[in-house]
Amino acid sequence: MRNFEFYNPTKIVFGANTIAKLADLVPATAKVLILYGGNSAKTTGTLDEVKAALGTRVVMEFAGIEPNPSYETMMQAVELVRREKLDFLLAVGGGSVIDGTKFVAAAVGFDGEPWEIMQKRGRNVKSALPFGTVLTLPATxxxxxxxxxxxRKSTHEKFSFMNRLVFPQFSILDPSKTYTLPKTQIANGIADAFVHTIEQYLTFPVQALPQDRFAEGLLQSLIEIAPQAMSMEPDYDNRANLMWVATLALNGLIGAGVPQDWATHMIGHEITALYGIDHARTLALVLPSVLNVQREQKRAKLLQYAERVWHITDGSEEQRIDAAIVRTREFFESLGIKTRLSEYQLGEESILAILAQLEAHGMTALGEHQDVTLERTRVILQQAL
Amino acid sequence: MRNFEFYNPTKIVFGANTIAKLADLVPATAKVLILYGGNSAKTTGTLDEVKAALGTRVVMEFAGIEPNPSYETMMQAVELVRREKLDFLLAVGGGSVIDGTKFVAAAVGFDGEPWEIMQKRGRNVKSALPFGTVLTLPATxxxxxxxxxxxRKSTHEKFSFMNRLVFPQFSILDPSKTYTLPKTQIANGIADAFVHTIEQYLTFPVQALPQDRFAEGLLQSLIEIAPQAMSMEPDYDNRANLMWVATLALNGLIGAGVPQDWATHMIGHEITALYGIDHARTLALVLPSVLNVQREQKRAKLLQYAERVWHITDGSEEQRIDAAIVRTREFFESLGIKTRLSEYQLGEESILAILAQLEAHGMTALGEHQDVTLERTRVILQQAL
Structure with missing residues (x-):
C-alpha cells in the first residue's frame, strides 16, 4: 500500500424527507445564494422545498448553470455574490451545479483573474465561501x-481543479428527488460512477486489500442496480443505492493509497469540449479501448477484475481479459450508451482534433504509468471508432 | 436503506515515516500533553520520534494508561491538563490510550463531575480540547x-460514550510502528476488527448494497491478512492492510444506513469488567453463540455471510449457517484466541455474575431487534461454556 492522506469533512445527510434539515445546516444569519440548473428544480418542487426550509434568511437565486458548467456563466454568479455581499452558497442539482458552485466559492475572494484558478488546477485558492449542496442527480x-x-466556452477548454477549501460543508442526498430524472441521466450516472471506480482500481496491484474490495463492491453494486434502474418505475432502494454508490465512488476513499489512471477522463473531457457529448457517454467511448491497449500494464488487475467482478474464471489469460472488456462494453450498452465514435458520426478527422486538444493542454503522458502518449491515445481512439 | 447522517472530519496520515508530519499537524503554539500507556512507547523509540517532531513546543507527558483505561487514571490526566493549562492532547498508543484521551478532552472543560459524561454516554459534552493520535496498535x-x-475500577463499571466533539483532528497511522507488538495483540486486533464489522453487518437485510459489500470486503481482507500476520515476521503490507482495515471497520462508514447489533460487545464488556479478559477475546467468546441463538432473526444475513465471505454454498440452509458459525469460531481459534468460557475456568456461576452486571446496567434488551433479553443472554452464555 502506498502512503496517503485521507481527509473528508463533508457531512452527509441521507434519506427521504431530509431537505427540511437545511433549517439547521445553514447558519441562521447566512445570506444565501441558491444555484441551480434548468427548470427541473422548479417544476419538481425541490426549489420551493429548499426555500421553505431556509425560512426568513436572505435568499437570492442564480439559475441556468449548464450541464458542463461554463466559466462564462459562473462568473455572472461570482459578480452577483460580490455585488450583494452574499456569504453562503447552496447548490441544488447534480455534479455540474455543484462543480460550478465550488468555482464560485473559490472565485469570489480570489485575488486576480479567476480563470487562473483553473489554469493552476486550484493550487492557488487561498479562501472559499462556505457552501452546501442538495443533490438531485447521482453521478459525479x-x-x-x-x-x-x-x-471555458470561448476557448473550448475543460479543466479540473481541486482544493480542500471547496469540500461542501454538508450534502443532502434524498433519493426520492431523483424520481423525475429521465432514464438517460440515470444511465449517465451509473456509467460515470462505474468509470470513476475503474480509474482508481484497474491499474496495477499494490497490496491494498480493502481498497480493492471496496472498489469491487461498488462495481458489483452498480451491476446489480443497473437492470432495475433502467427498466422499472423509480424504486426508493434502487435509487438510494445508486446515489450512495456514486458518492462513494469519488469521495477519496477507494483512491487512497493506490495508483490512479484517469486517462479515460482526460480523453473524454476533450470529446465533450469538442463535440458536446455528455461526460459519462464520452467515458464509455474511451474506456474499453484504454483497457485493451493497456492490457499488458493492467494485466494483473484486469484478471482480478474479470474474476471478482464478472466471475470470469474459464479460459486463458487473454481470453479472460477479452471477456472482461466485452462485459464492460456490454454493460454500457445495456444502459443505452453508445461505445463507438462512429455511432456519433465521428471518424478519423475527430481523432486528429482530439489529439490536437490533448497536446494543447499538455495531456501527452496519461495514465498510472504516464505512458499513454499521444501516439498511444491515437491507437485507443482508432480502436474506439 | 435507512436514512442516515455520516460525518467524519478526522484527517488520516497513513504510511511509513509519517510521524515527522506532527510538526505541521499540531499548532505551532500548542502546549501539548502526550498520553501513552506502558514502556513500549519509550523502548520502541516512538516517543522520542514524536517529541522530536514537536520541536520547541511546550510538551508534558502522562504515562501509565491501562489496557482498559480507567476513570481513576484518566482523572489524573485531567487534573494535570487543568493545572498546567495545556491546550492540545496527543495520544500515542492503541485504542485504550486514544479512548482515555477522548475522555480527558471532554472532561477538562466539563461542568460537573466528569463521570457523568459516561453515565450520559457523552450526550452532555459541550466542549472538548483538540487532540490528535499516533496509532501503534491496530484494533479498535x-x-x-x-x-x-x-x-471505573471502584465499581467494576465499563461504559461507552460518543460525541462528535471527540473526533481526533488527525491520526497518524504508520504500519511499521506495529512491528514490535506481541502476536497476541495482533491477534486481538484482527478479532476486534472482525467483530466490529460483524456487529454492523450480520443483522437483517435493508437493501444497503455498498454497505454490505464493504463489510464483506473488510471481513475477506481480515481472513486474507490473518495467516501471514500470525506466522511471519512483520511484513509492511500485511500490517498496513490490518491497520487500514481496522480503522475502516469502525469509522461510521459501514454502519451508516443499516441496523446494528452490538449485543456481543455489551456482553463482552461485562466479562472484561468482571474477569479482566482482553476486550477482543471476550468478543470471540460471545459471538459464535450470539449467531447461533439469533439464527432465525439473522437468517438471511447469515446465509449471505456464509456464501460471500466463506464461499459456503452446499447443503441446506441450516447446514450452511452451521458451517458459517463453525468457520467463524475456527477463525478466532486460528488466531490463538479461545472461544469457550470453560477455557478460562469460567462456569455457571460466572454466567450469573455477568447477567447481574448486565441487569444492573440496563442491558436487558440487546441486539438489532432489542430481543436479546437477560434470559436469552443466559442461553448465549450457556452455549459459550
Whole structure:
C-alpha cells in the first residue's frame, strides 16, 4: 500500500424527507445564494422545498448553470455574490451545479483573474465561501469531494481543479428527488460512477486489500442496480443505492493509497469540449479501448477484475481479459450508451482534433504509468471508432 | 436503506515515516500533553520520534494508561491538563490510550463531575480540547471515530460514550510502528476488527448494497491478512492492510444506513469488567453463540455471510449457517484466541455474575431487534461454556 492522506469533512445527510434539515445546516444569519440548473428544480418542487426550509434568511437565486458548467456563466454568479455581499452558497442539482458552485466559492475572494484558478488546477485558492449542496442527480460524486470541472466556452477548454477549501460543508442526498430524472441521466450516472471506480482500481496491484474490495463492491453494486434502474418505475432502494454508490465512488476513499489512471477522463473531457457529448457517454467511448491497449500494464488487475467482478474464471489469460472488456462494453450498452465514435458520426478527422486538444493542454503522458502518449491515445481512439 | 447522517472530519496520515508530519499537524503554539500507556512507547523509540517532531513546543507527558483505561487514571490526566493549562492532547498508543484521551478532552472543560459524561454516554459534552493520535496498535478504530470506552475500577463499571466533539483532528497511522507488538495483540486486533464489522453487518437485510459489500470486503481482507500476520515476521503490507482495515471497520462508514447489533460487545464488556479478559477475546467468546441463538432473526444475513465471505454454498440452509458459525469460531481459534468460557475456568456461576452486571446496567434488551433479553443472554452464555 502506498502512503496517503485521507481527509473528508463533508457531512452527509441521507434519506427521504431530509431537505427540511437545511433549517439547521445553514447558519441562521447566512445570506444565501441558491444555484441551480434548468427548470427541473422548479417544476419538481425541490426549489420551493429548499426555500421553505431556509425560512426568513436572505435568499437570492442564480439559475441556468449548464450541464458542463461554463466559466462564462459562473462568473455572472461570482459578480452577483460580490455585488450583494452574499456569504453562503447552496447548490441544488447534480455534479455540474455543484462543480460550478465550488468555482464560485473559490472565485469570489480570489485575488486576480479567476480563470487562473483553473489554469493552476486550484493550487492557488487561498479562501472559499462556505457552501452546501442538495443533490438531485447521482453521478459525479462532487457532493462529497473537493474537485470540480469547468469549461471555458470561448476557448473550448475543460479543466479540473481541486482544493480542500471547496469540500461542501454538508450534502443532502434524498433519493426520492431523483424520481423525475429521465432514464438517460440515470444511465449517465451509473456509467460515470462505474468509470470513476475503474480509474482508481484497474491499474496495477499494490497490496491494498480493502481498497480493492471496496472498489469491487461498488462495481458489483452498480451491476446489480443497473437492470432495475433502467427498466422499472423509480424504486426508493434502487435509487438510494445508486446515489450512495456514486458518492462513494469519488469521495477519496477507494483512491487512497493506490495508483490512479484517469486517462479515460482526460480523453473524454476533450470529446465533450469538442463535440458536446455528455461526460459519462464520452467515458464509455474511451474506456474499453484504454483497457485493451493497456492490457499488458493492467494485466494483473484486469484478471482480478474479470474474476471478482464478472466471475470470469474459464479460459486463458487473454481470453479472460477479452471477456472482461466485452462485459464492460456490454454493460454500457445495456444502459443505452453508445461505445463507438462512429455511432456519433465521428471518424478519423475527430481523432486528429482530439489529439490536437490533448497536446494543447499538455495531456501527452496519461495514465498510472504516464505512458499513454499521444501516439498511444491515437491507437485507443482508432480502436474506439 | 435507512436514512442516515455520516460525518467524519478526522484527517488520516497513513504510511511509513509519517510521524515527522506532527510538526505541521499540531499548532505551532500548542502546549501539548502526550498520553501513552506502558514502556513500549519509550523502548520502541516512538516517543522520542514524536517529541522530536514537536520541536520547541511546550510538551508534558502522562504515562501509565491501562489496557482498559480507567476513570481513576484518566482523572489524573485531567487534573494535570487543568493545572498546567495545556491546550492540545496527543495520544500515542492503541485504542485504550486514544479512548482515555477522548475522555480527558471532554472532561477538562466539563461542568460537573466528569463521570457523568459516561453515565450520559457523552450526550452532555459541550466542549472538548483538540487532540490528535499516533496509532501503534491496530484494533479498535478509535483513531477515526468519536467514541470511547472507560472503566471505573471502584465499581467494576465499563461504559461507552460518543460525541462528535471527540473526533481526533488527525491520526497518524504508520504500519511499521506495529512491528514490535506481541502476536497476541495482533491477534486481538484482527478479532476486534472482525467483530466490529460483524456487529454492523450480520443483522437483517435493508437493501444497503455498498454497505454490505464493504463489510464483506473488510471481513475477506481480515481472513486474507490473518495467516501471514500470525506466522511471519512483520511484513509492511500485511500490517498496513490490518491497520487500514481496522480503522475502516469502525469509522461510521459501514454502519451508516443499516441496523446494528452490538449485543456481543455489551456482553463482552461485562466479562472484561468482571474477569479482566482482553476486550477482543471476550468478543470471540460471545459471538459464535450470539449467531447461533439469533439464527432465525439473522437468517438471511447469515446465509449471505456464509456464501460471500466463506464461499459456503452446499447443503441446506441450516447446514450452511452451521458451517458459517463453525468457520467463524475456527477463525478466532486460528488466531490463538479461545472461544469457550470453560477455557478460562469460567462456569455457571460466572454466567450469573455477568447477567447481574448486565441487569444492573440496563442491558436487558440487546441486539438489532432489542430481543436479546437477560434470559436469552443466559442461553448465549450457556452455549459459550
Amino acid at each position: 460524486g462532487s457532493e462529497m469531494n473537493s474537485g470540480g470541472v469547468i469549461m | 478504530g478509535s483513531e477515526m471515530n468519536s467514541g470511547g470506552v472507560i472503566m
